[in-house]
Amino acid sequence: MTGTEIARDRKAAVSVRALSKTFGQGEYAITALDSVELDILENEFFTLLGPSGCGKTTLLRLIAGFELPTNGSISLQGQDITDKPPHRRPINTVFQNYALFPHMTVAENIGFGLRMLGKPTAEIKQTTERMLALVQLEAMAGRRTDQLSGGQQQRVALARALAPAPKVLLLDEPLAALDLKLRKSMQIELKSLQAETGITFVFVTHDQEEALTMSDRIAVMKSGKILQIGTPRDIYDRPTHRFVADFIGDINILEGTVEHTDGDLATVRLKDGTRVSAHLGPASARSGDVSVAIRPENVRLASAGETPTLTGVLENIVYFGAATNLHLRLGTGEEIVIRNPGAVDEGRYQPGATIGAVMQPELIRVLE
Amino acid sequence: MSGREHQSALAAAIDQNRRNERVTRAWLLAPALTIILAISILPLGITVVYSFLTPGTYGGVTWEFSTDSYVQFLFQRDIFDDTLVFNSAYVSIFLRSIGLALGATLGALILGFPTAYFIATKPREQRNIWLFLITLPFWTNLLIRTYAMLLIIRDEGIINIMLMKASIISSPLTILYTDTAVFIGLIYSFLPFMVLPIYASLEKLDFSLVEAGYDLYANRLKVLFHVIVPLAKPGIVAGCILVFIPGLGAYITPELLGGGKKLMIGNMIAMQFGASRNWPFGSAAALILMALVILVLLVNVLAARRGASGNG
Numbered sequence: 001m002t003g004t005e006i007a008r009d010r011k012a013a014v015s016v017r018a019l020s021k022t023f024g025q026g027e028y029a030i031t032a033l034d035s036v037e038l039d040i041l042e043n044e045f046f047t048l049l050g051p052s053g054c055g056k057t058t059l060l061r062l063i064a065g066f067e068l069p070t071n072g073s074i075s076l077q078g079q080d081i082t083d084k085p086p087h088r089r090p091i092n093t094v095f096q097n098y099a100l101f102p103h104m105t106v107a108e109n110i111g112f113g114l115r116m117l118g119k120p121t122a123e124i125k126q127t128t129e130r131m132l133a134l135v136q137l138e139a140m141a142g143r144r145t146d147q148l149s150g151g152q153q154q155r156v157a158l159a160r161a162l163a164p165a166p167k168v169l170l171l172d173e174p175l176a177a178l179d180l181k182l183r184k185s186m187q188i189e190l191k192s193l194q195a196e197t198g199i200t201f202v203f204v205t206h207d208q209e210e211a212l213t214m215s216d217r218i219a220v221m222k223s224g225k226i227l228q229i230g231t232p233r234d235i236y237d238r239p240t241h242r243f244v245a246d247f248i249g250d251i252n253i254l255e256g257t258v259e260h261t262d263g264d265l266a267t268v269r270l271k272d273g274t275r276v277s278a279h280l281g282p283a284s285a286r287s288g289d290v291s292v293a294i295r296p297e298n299v300r301l302a303s304a305g306e307t308p309t310l311t312g313v314l315e316n317i318v319y320f321g322a323a324t325n326l327h328l329r330l331g332t333g334e335e336i337v338i339r340n341p342g343a344v345d346e347g348r349y350q351p352g353a354t355i356g357a358v359m360q361p362e363l364i365r366v367l368e
Numbered sequence: 369m370s371g372r373e374h375q376s377a378l379a380a381a382i383d384q385n386r387r388n389e390r391v392t393r394a395w396l397l398a399p400a401l402t403i404i405l406a407i408s409i410l411p412l413g414i415t416v417v418y419s420f421l422t423p424g425t426y427g428g429v430t431w432e433f434s435t436d437s438y439v440q441f442l443f444q445r446d447i448f449d450d451t452l453v454f455n456s457a458y459v460s461i462f463l464r465s466i467g468l469a470l471g472a473t474l475g476a477l478i479l480g481f482p483t484a485y486f487i488a489t490k491p492r493e494q495r496n497i498w499l500f501l502i503t504l505p506f507w508t509n510l511l512i513r514t515y516a517m518l519l520i521i522r523d524e525g526i527i528n529i530m531l532m533k534a535s536i537i538s539s540p541l542t543i544l545y546t547d548t549a550v551f552i553g554l555i556y557s558f559l560p561f562m563v564l565p566i567y568a569s570l571e572k573l574d575f576s577l578v579e580a581g582y583d584l585y586a587n588r589l590k591v592l593f594h595v596i597v598p599l600a601k602p603g604i605v606a607g608c609i610l611v612f613i614p615g616l617g618a619y620i621t622p623e624l625l626g627g628g629k630k631l632m633i634g635n636m637i638a639m640q641f642g643a644s645r646n647w648p649f650g651s652a653a654a655l656i657l658m659a660l661v662i663l664v665l666l667v668n669v670l671a672a673r674r675g676a677s678g679n680g
């Protein structure tokens with residue numbers, strides 16, 4: 001199922017239209033967001049992915065209401081919230097540094113939102129207890145936040161943001177400060193928490209692996225623009241831009257010229273004269289010079305007697321347990337990487353050897 | 369050398385080393401201790417001693433033990449039958465002073481907190497300029513500044529002239545030589561002492577906490593009282609102490625702006641060493657003032673300790 005298909009059968013929780021944000025004025029103006037269009041669906045785990053400075057945090061802060069847009073609108077479940085201050089938006093944020101109130105206990109932190117909403121004491125107490133149980137911190141209720149470990153603080157921040165039962169939960173790189181092992185377990189925990197609560201999560205990260213593991217859909221951003229929106233598989237298997245292909249996972253990119261097209265298939269002549277058939281994206285060029293991309297795991301070593309797609313000189317062999325990467329220098333000077341599951345026969349594959357590679361034709365993409 | 373001998377030699381060396389350290393420490397501390405002794409403990413001792421003596425006819429003291437000074441603070445001795453009658457004159461001066469100092473503290477807090485917040489939320493490179501402006505009045509003597517204030521608030525002063533030109537009032541407001549004048553003067557004199565510690569607290573404040581407050585449905589006022597003020601509390605407490613204590617003992621401000629008519633403790637004490645020629649009573653009043661200040665600080669320390677243990 002592609003991103004567009006999902007979009008058709010579910011309602012939008014957050015709709016962003018022609019949203020722009022410029023910081024500063026005149027010649028010092030910096031455009032952080034440039035006419036962004038986005039629909040985040042109900043109950044979705046949506047990730048904004050991109051390198052630092054791509055505008056993902058700005059987009060999140062605009063949805064939260066901490067910044068006002070220069071142009072465009074934001075609506076929540078069909079209601080325009082563009083000019084509403086943060087305290088009037090049923091949206092909560094988990095901050096990157098957690099931003100827990102140091103003058104309150106864990107329980108007081110979690111109950112803060114409900115207290116500000118003027119909920120009855122009994123309800124606050126009950127919800128706080130439920131939230132403490134949800135994040136497994138019942139024993140820590142009376143502790144001060146600086147007496148907690150990073151992972152525990154992270155959970156308090158989550159419980160605090162979830163307690164008022166927001167329509168949308170925003171998470172600004174919440175796992176960035178945790179060590180790898182804790183990060184992995186929190187990824188799974190977050191994902192199951194989202195399923196359990198049914199709240200729409202908007203997650204910001206620069207970690208492509210994190211985005212692929214957790215998200216229902218991902219928007220890949222660069223320089224204030226969204227390049228591609230889709231499911232993790234869309235993004236990984238069918239990247240539309242060179243930047244997306246390059247940013248997520250490893251990719252081989254080869255230059256070529258389109259000879260002719262047939263539906264969404266194109267015959268591309270690579271620089272060394274080899275013809276390959278490649279899938280066209282919705283906005284790919286249908287003629288002229290193009291870049292084609294294929295993941296290293298979709299290129300394999302040619303077996304004996306098989307006609308290779310490409311041949312090249314083996315330059316490097318990098319073994320990392322589950323797989324081995326073989327770096328091949330082609331006659332055109334371009335490099336491709338073959339990811340071979342497991343180890344390779346070191347006697348046969350020596351640096352300097354000329355070897356053949358076979359590209360799986362259905363997994364070659366023409367980039368935009 | 370045997371192991372045992374070696375060990376005892378080592379122990380002796382360490383001992384010697386420690387002794388040397390102690391001597392060095394004593395010498396290094398000596399100048400500071402001398403100064404503290406000379407300018408703080410010694411005068412305080414003299415004050416304590418004087419407060420228990422009998423006043424001399426032309427000022428000074430006669431060396432005769434008496435607790436009269438302390439009695440005089442609360443009671444008046446009847447001239448004829450020597451009975452003690454409660455006298456509220458001095459107590460009321462103390463209460464007036466406390467009231468004025470508290471009022472000035474509150475006024476300085478109301479003006480100082482927004483000022484400190486304003487500076488703390490400016491870009492880092494601009495903050496120093498603002499802080500410089502806040503401390504600028506300190507470059508001029510307090511006496512001169514108080515005279516300047518006198519010129520501003522007197523009947524023919526800028527405030528009255530402007531208000532009359534604007535036809536807001538028809539006759540000048542009498543501010544000078546009233547409690548209001550003393551109150552304004554105290555706030556003006558001690559405002560920087562309020563702004564600086566609060567600024568120091570607010571500068572350390574993580575503004576993502578303010579955002580977290582807004583995010584969790586607190587409006588501006590609620591964020592102020594539930595997030596910003598509690599986190600700036602150490603600065604607010606320090607600022608209040610720094611304004612209240614010197615305000616309580618203020619001398620120049622009530623003398624000039626209050627016209628000497630409205631006495632504060634400071635003026636009353638000064639008077640005992642001047643016109644009244646009652647040094648022991650002046651000493652006693654100074655010590656009572658000090659006891660009051662210590663009491664305020666003690667309450668603060670105890671409250672802080674209770675707060676800390678309550679959270680921990």
